[in-house]
Amino acid sequence: MASGIKDKVAIIGMGCTAFGEHWDKGPEDLIVDAFEQALADSGVARSDIQAAWMGNALDDINVGNSALPLAHALRLKTIPVSRVENMCATGTEALRAAVYAVAAGAVDFALALGVEKLKDTGYGGLPLRTKGLANDLWLPYGSAPGSFAQLAGAYTAKHRLNGDDLKRAMAHVSWKSHQNAAKNPRAHLRKAVDMDTILKAPMIADPLGLYDCCGVSDGAACAIVTTPDIARGLGVANPVTVKAVQLSASHGWEMSYGAWDGSYVLNTREAARRAYAEAGVKEARKELSLTEVHDCFSITELVTMEDLGLSDEGCAPADILAGRYDSDGTQPCQIDGGLKCFGHPVGASGLRMAFEIYTQLLGRAGERQLAAPRLGLTHNLGGAPFNSVAAVSIFGRLH
């Protein structure tokens, strides 16, 4: 009987570059910058790393395929390196692989690094990647905002909401993230924005306006993991440990079977259920100190609050507007600015979320530090609501 990975793996070093439009940096620079931070934080030697996983979602337009760009950039001398890709959940996939390798006892030290260099392609958003394959014959070439905007329509219909009320709650999601990112020196967008500006922004995909959408960024984030015993041997008596890493992936049910109403993300619910069980979380609303969720769009964060069980179904708009998830609320969400404002270098985002939880748990978050956080959750979502990969991870201190 599988016992899960709770407290079997410790994070002893993390690094994260500033996210943004790094016109002066290539993938190699981003990889090295994130890794050197993590290495210095961990106290281990470069040569101690025994296996590495690189997360990169859009290999064809930036870093290059395989994990060799990572091996080259860090001069990882003949150790096993692998590239993982699971759309926007790629960063958590890299962490999951490294965590599993340590938990399995296969290696003592493993590296997970996510990187994306998108700003060489000349425009915001993500490119279309059609190759003339079977799906191209019928699937719409929809954009990411278009795919997630559909959550809003279905949510409004299901809960018989007034579209304007939902729009205000969505606007509050983005308003809050802009407020938070102003205190984060690594964030891509550090400017606070008022509600009126958000509400009157140009429409991108009905009903998502410009400020309901995160952009994409250049950046890298990195974690070095080992066992709690080894961590103790290195002088880290109470390390940050992984309480759960769970993944759930679509198998066609939402998109091709008639039961889904389009108003929630099935995989978030499934991954959260398993993660809570693995971490031993009984009452997520009370036990989780903070969350970093995949706020690629404001509606995604809103729906995710319900899918994680933090808000009752149909109540997320009211909870959001009441400030429950604000920095001074009872359960802050995106204290670092989230995808919306910290930025979204796709393959790095899952590790960036872990980086913020790690930073908060160690009390290193400076101006945005929360009081005595105990458990933090990351939610990293790839694909679209109708065809997704959701990763939910929980982190805390060992003791």
Added chain:
Amino acid sequence: MRGVARVGVYAPLLRLDCAAAARALKFSGLAGRRDGYRAVGGWDEDAFTFAVEAARGGAAALDTLIFASTSAPFFERLHATLAVDALGLPRETRTRDVAGSRRCAVSALLDALLARGSALIAAGERRPARPGAAAHLAQGDGGAAAWVADEAPARFIGWASLSYDLVDTYASREHPEPYPAEERFVKEGAAAHVLVPTIRRALESAGLSGGDIHHVAAPEPVAGLWRDISRATKISAPNHASEISAKLGDLGAAHALFAFALATARAKPGERILLTGFGSGCDALVFETTGSMPGAELAEAALNEGALLADYVRFLSLNGALDLDWGVRSEFEQKAQATVLDRYGRDTLGFIGGRDCAGNVQFPKSRIPVRPDADGPEAMQDVRLADEPARIVSVTADRLNYTPDPPFWFGLAQFNNGARVMMEFTDADARGFSVGDRVAMRLRIKSHDRRRGFRTYFWKAAPAERPTLGG
């Protein structure tokens, strides 16, 4: 008795207000159409999709399918074969394309009537023209179809043909847009040398005189020409082709069959219809109706429904006369692979899903069904979704994504038979689309690889009902 057993028509949603176009062109002093409407195809429609839309709803099998057009997208790739897949017909159906003249659809109909077996003639037209040319506003986009069978409510009772190279207009590979001859020459020559003598012979063949004809479907190469022919042939019946010209424009190869459909809709049993096709000669056919014509009711509706388009620049863009720079988002690969088309092309073109062992319908088919309790590979039975009604589960108007006619509507469609498909929506009216809306499937261009001159087709969800023009 052998004749036309069914008719079909299709006009795209948009109707250009020709007065608005004339206002936009006023500075130029160019003469052209100043009133009426012109049917305008969406960016994702072409002569082939028009023909298929017109040809829906017929028999599940027939002997021959003929596609007729002077503006077919491919020179080498048979549209009639594509139509067999799009209409869900057996692959054993004989197929051929005809072209070369606006007359080609009527000529094909005549051939089919003189031959044996059942046949479908499906015509579609989306002809290019340059802004400012009279043809640009005079032409319209659309399709029409006719089915030939041994038992038919429009009995074929006479005919005549004439081959005559009267160059009223031409288009060539070097000059794809029509190049017209002097209008007065065409008016005189077409009537005197081509149409009148052929119509007289057709009437003789049927043992009739002009006064015995009750309805006419005779496209005019020049407006007002029918008056001269009417005088010469003593046919005083209304020419339904003229009304189509005013409301939809000149539909080229599809015009005569569209007019014939309208004539059958308006004809009483026992009345006689004259159908002519003109271009490089003439074919004149005479029919006598014996009962109501399946499909004809759509012809009347098609004339009066639609959405007004008063934006001349949008018309130019939709029409391909204005090549906008859509920016880097439009720069993506749309190459279709022949091997993939071979494996999946028939299912996508025909919108064929599968019914699993438990009765659940899905698209696309898969080895292991999507049904949650499926536990291994199952054989699937073909189910055509193209004719299945559906409702919208989720939808958005995507303004980020590139489309030649923004916004890009897409979302989940739930079919009445249980299938669920993420798909593109088309023909949005001013209200757009909402969750719960009823939608019907339309065959459209899915991808257009301009670099290689190739296109793929799939079905898109359109509003179940069309608005009435001006309503």
